[in-house]
Amino acid sequence: MSDTSSYKATAFWPNDGLTDVPYNLYDDEAIYRRERERLFMGPTWNVLGLECEVPNPGDYKTSFIGDVPVVLVRAKDGTLRGFENRCAHRGALLCLERFGNARAFTCVYHAWSYDHDGNLTGVAFQNGVKGEGGMPDDFRREDHGLRRLQIASLSGLVFGSFDPAVPPLADYLGPDIVGRIRRVLPKPLKVLGYYTQTMRNNWKLYFENVKDPYHASILHLFFTTFRLNRLSQKGGIIVDDSGGHHVSYSKLDEKPGGDGDYNSAELRADTDEFGLKAPALLGGRDEFDDGITLQILTVFPGLVLQQVRNSLVVRQIVPRGVDRTDVVWTNYGFADDDEELADLRLLQANFIGPAGYISMEDGAVVAMIQRALPGTKGDTSVVKMGGDGTASQESRATETSIRGFWKAYRKIMDI
Amino acid sequence: MDVTAQHGLYHGIVSGLLADYAHCIDGDDLESWPALFTDTATYRITTAFNHAQGLPIGIIDARNRNMMEDRITALRKANIYEPQRYRHIISVVRLIDAADVASDIIQAEASFIVVRTTIDGSQDLFVSGRYLDEVDISGARPLFAKKLVVLDSDKIDTLLAIPL
Numbered sequence: 001m002s003d004t005s006s007y008k009a010t011a012f013w014p015n016d017g018l019t020d021v022p023y024n025l026y027d028d029e030a031i032y033r034r035e036r037e038r039l040f041m042g043p044t045w046n047v048l049g050l051e052c053e054v055p056n057p058g059d060y061k062t063s064f065i066g067d068v069p070v071v072l073v074r075a076k077d078g079t080l081r082g083f084e085n086r087c088a089h090r091g092a093l094l095c096l097e098r099f100g101n102a103r104a105f106t107c108v109y110h111a112w113s114y115d116h117d118g119n120l121t122g123v124a125f126q127n128g129v130k131g132e133g134g135m136p137d138d139f140r141r142e143d144h145g146l147r148r149l150q151i152a153s154l155s156g157l158v159f160g161s162f163d164p165a166v167p168p169l170a171d172y173l174g175p176d177i178v179g180r181i182r183r184v185l186p187k188p189l190k191v192l193g194y195y196t197q198t199m200r201n202n203w204k205l206y207f208e209n210v211k212d213p214y215h216a217s218i219l220h221l222f223f224t225t226f227r228l229n230r231l232s233q234k235g236g237i238i239v240d241d242s243g244g245h246h247v248s249y250s251k252l253d254e255k256p257g258g259d260g261d262y263n264s265a266e267l268r269a270d271t272d273e274f275g276l277k278a279p280a281l282l283g284g285r286d287e288f289d290d291g292i293t294l295q296i297l298t299v300f301p302g303l304v305l306q307q308v309r310n311s312l313v314v315r316q317i318v319p320r321g322v323d324r325t326d327v328v329w330t331n332y333g334f335a336d337d338d339e340e341l342a343d344l345r346l347l348q349a350n351f352i353g354p355a356g357y358i359s360m361e362d363g364a365v366v367a368m369i370q371r372a373l374p375g376t377k378g379d380t381s382v383v384k385m386g387g388d389g390t391a392s393q394e395s396r397a398t399e400t401s402i403r404g405f406w407k408a409y410r411k412i413m414d415i
Numbered sequence: 416m417d418v419t420a421q422h423g424l425y426h427g428i429v430s431g432l433l434a435d436y437a438h439c440i441d442g443d444d445l446e447s448w449p450a451l452f453t454d455t456a457t458y459r460i461t462t463a464f465n466h467a468q469g470l471p472i473g474i475i476d477a478r479n480r481n482m483m484e485d486r487i488t489a490l491r492k493a494n495i496y497e498p499q500r501y502r503h504i505i506s507v508v509r510l511i512d513a514a515d516v517a518s519d520i521i522q523a524e525a526s527f528i529v530v531r532t533t534i535d536g537s538q539d540l541f542v543s544g545r546y547l548d549e550v551d552i553s554g555a556r557p558l559f560a561k562k563l564v565v566l567d568s569d570k571i572d573t574l575l576a577i578p579l
Contacts, residue, residue, distance in 0.1 A: 098464075193465040193472025196570045225493035276488075278481035326570070331472040346476055355460070355475045355575040361495050363573040 012415040018403040019384045023376035026202040026369070031413075032322045039301055039412050040066025040319075043166040045152065045159040045173075047303040047316050048072045048082065050332065052156060052189045058101045058116070064318045065160055066302070070149060071095050071105070072158060075116040082149030082160045083118035094146070118146035154178065155185035157305075157314065173299065174240040180247045180297050183288055184307050192331040192345060197354040199327060199363050201370035203302070203319040204405075206327060209366050210296060210304050210315075211405055213237060213248050213396035214385050219365060222357040226276055235294075236394040239401050243390045244300025244408030246401035251291040281347045284309040285340075298401075300408050308358070310341065311348040323370050329353055422510060428557050429508045429523040429550055436559075437503035440578060445490065448578060449483035452559045453551050458483055460564040460579060463544070474566075474575060486578065496576045498534040501541070503527055511547075519553035520560060529579060531572075542579060543567045 007016045012024065012031060025031050040046060046065040049072055053061050060073040062085055069085035071094065087094050087107040094105050094114070104121065106113040113122040120141040128134025149160040152169035159169060170178055199206055209215070217224065235250030276282070284293065287310060295307040304315035304327075312333065318326040329352075333345045351358050383406075386398025390407050393400050416424070432451065439447040452458065460474040477483045490496075506526040524547055531541035549561040564579050 191470065193461070193468075193470035194569060195462055195465075195472075195474055197574075198570045198572050200573060219495060221493045221495065222489055225489070276485045278479060278485050280478075281482075342471075346471055346473060347478070349472055350476055350482075353474055354571040354573070357489055357494065360574045360576055364496055367573060 007410050010415045012413075013410065014378075015380070017388060018390065018406045018410075019382070019388050020380035021383055021406060022378075022380050023373055024378075026205060027322050027373050029322060032319070034413060034415075035319070036066050036068065038414070039409070041068065041162040042412060043161065043163040044301050044412070045161050045166060045169055045299065046301070047299065047314065048151075048158045048160045049316075050156055050189055050191065050314065050330065051080070051153055051158055052335075053099065053191060054080070056101065058103055059099070060095060060102060060105075061099050062095050062097065063160075063316070065149070065162060067319045067321075068162075069093060070160060072151070072160065073102075073116050080151045080153065080158060081116055081118070082151045083114075083146035084149070084162075086146070087112055088120060088144040088146060089123075114146055118148050120144045120146075155182050156189050157181065157185055159299075159303075172242075173245060174242070176238050177240050177245045177247065177297065177299065180238070180249075180295065181299075181305060183290075184295065184297075184305060184312055186288070186334075188335040189332050190335045190337070192333050192349075194331070195329050195353060197327045197329065197363055198320075199325040200323060200367040201325060202322055203317050203325040204409075205366040205369050206325055206362070207298065207301070207304075207317060208402050208405060209362050211246055211248075211298055211401040212399060213401070214399055215365075216396070219361050220358045222351075235396060236392065237396065237398060237401050238392045239390050239404040242300065242408045242411075243404030243406075245298055246404055247295060247297045248396070248401065249292050249295040250396075251293060281350055284344060284348065287341065298405075300405070306352065308351050309348050310344045311352050312345065313352060425510055425521050425523075426508050428552060429510075429521055429525075429548065432550060432557050432559065433505050433508070433525060433546070433548075437505055441501050441503055443500065445487045445577065448487065449480045452480050452483060452562070453554075454480050456480055456483075456558070456560050456562070458559075458562045458564075458578070460566065460575070462566045462569045464569055466563075466565050474571065475578065483578075490576055494576060496574060499577070500532045501577055501579075502530045502532070504530075505546075519551060521548075521550040521552060521557075523548045523550060527579075539572065541572060544579075 009016055013022055048063045049061050054072060054074045057074055057076045060071055062071055064070060070082055071085045072082045075081050085094050089110055089112045092107055092109045094107055104113045104115055111124040115121050126135045149162060150164060150166055152159050154169055238247040293309050297305040302317040306313045306315060314330040316328040320326055331349060333342055354360060354363060383399045383402050386393055386400050390400055390404040436451055458477040465472060509524045511522040511524055524545055526545045528543045529541045530538055532538045544564060544566040547563040547565060548559060550557050551560040
């Protein structure tokens with residue numbers, strides 16, 4: 001199916017398709033503000049973290065939706081709540097710590113305090129001092145709660161939304177994406193550690209990069225150089241109906257028999273010339289019992305859920321201005337990981353992150369686009385690999401999932 | 416030798432090794448970097464947050480010298496990144512558990528900052544942190560038996576290609 005006729009040209013996007021993406025979208029302040037209002041604070045689900053990060057009543061985590069600071073908290077009844085991290089009085093940040101536990105949230109500035117639901121429960125000197133000052137008689141605390149979030153979770157992965165009209169999470173994701181999320185989150189989780197990669201580019205350039213299977217074997221030469229190309233021949237790209245979410249996966253041609261490991265001779269580096277001296281990190285365990293060694297999943301607008309062999313990561317994309325982006329990497333495993341598997345995850349973390357053998361190039365290359373933007377006024381990029389549509393494809397010589405992103409983007413941004 | 420003299424000697428040994436360490440990284444003599452470690456040495460980069468919380472993930476996690484050599488081979492032959500140089504400034508050394516003068520291992524800590532210069536001349540304070548080192552002095556020359564790099568911040572700008 002072609003989507004090319006579905007869009008009207010606008011001032012921001014002066015053509016009617018998905019294959020010619022205006023460069024203005026990556027450095028325009030008006031677009032950035034519109035994204036905050038319509039997209040991040042609109043009817044979208046944004047990843048906030050993992051349930052296991054806030055296991056007990058009162059546990060909270062500070063996070064972001066777009067660039068808007070928010071708090072995720074586990075209430076006394078065990079349910080998850082969320083609200084904007086901003087005092088209703090004068091607008092100061094309410095929570096500063098990354099994680100904590102609190103019976104109530106009290107602003108440091110004037111000690112206005114809130115319960116786990118975001119209700120305003122206390123106003124310092126509300127009745128004045130010695131009968132003077134204080135709030136007017138018609139001041140009602142219930143009119144000044146924190147702005148609440150919708151919260152939903154799937155397999156321990158927690159999402160938030162500012163928009164009460166957001167569709168239910170499962171409908172938003174669709175069955176294919178739900179299944180692929182469950183695949184890598186099948187049981188209780190354990191966090192293995194965090195780091196943040198700061199990027200000198202617009203957030204969309206990173207999201208497109210993650211959705212782009214075309215560059216993988218061209219830019220990331222680690223596997224090619226060490227002659228490890230044979231390991232992933234089958235695979236495909238799934239794009240959901242909205243276009244905004246995708247899964248890219250690859251698997252071994254044949255599932256090796258035996259003990260469920262894929263540490264077979266076929267996967268080992270050639271030992272001549274460019275071989276690895278310590279090929280242990282090329283091993284792994286077929287822990288989901290389906291032979292899939294790589295699954296990159298995105299949820300519009302800011303989640304990347306990654307399996308590279310046994311390295312599992314939740315990446316949250318946080319815009320920091322038109323030309324700055326933080327990517328927060330939360331490495332995880334499962335509570336019941338045996339010692340060997342727990343160690344494999346740490347070993348294979350060498351593949352990923354800002355120093356990763358197969359990912360270190362991404363941060364630099366998207367910043368190279370940002371640096372070349374000044375001369376692009378009115379120009380568009382060329383996103384035609386694999387046609388002009390957004391259908392799922394088996395070939396990875398395609399940009400279908402990038403076009404899918406712009407399909408969802410144009411709709412919600414109304415441009 | 417009395418304990419004070421022994422400590423002075425240890426300070427000198429660790430400082431000298433750290434100076435060689437910075438020299439080969441900052442001078443782009445990366446091939447010499449693994450040779451400053453024992454065969455079974457570990458090298459891991461983590462953050463102060465993960466370290467304090469006991470979270471085990473590494474940004475780089477090398478389990479032996481061969482893995483360090485592989486990292487340099489990959490940087491030279493496979494990974495693509497803009498040419499860049501580091502400049503390490505390393506503090507005076509603090510000995511840990513200095514009372515144990517009979518051991519073949521010196522445990523030491525030093526603070527560092529690294530300024531990164533990219534090909535266009537841009538310079539930034541790239542990272543600051545501390546080294547938690549174990550130096551093996553049983554052989555002909557002192558070598559790192561363990562090096563844990565604890566970064567003060569969680570944030571890494573763009574990429575971390577060259578070891579710290």
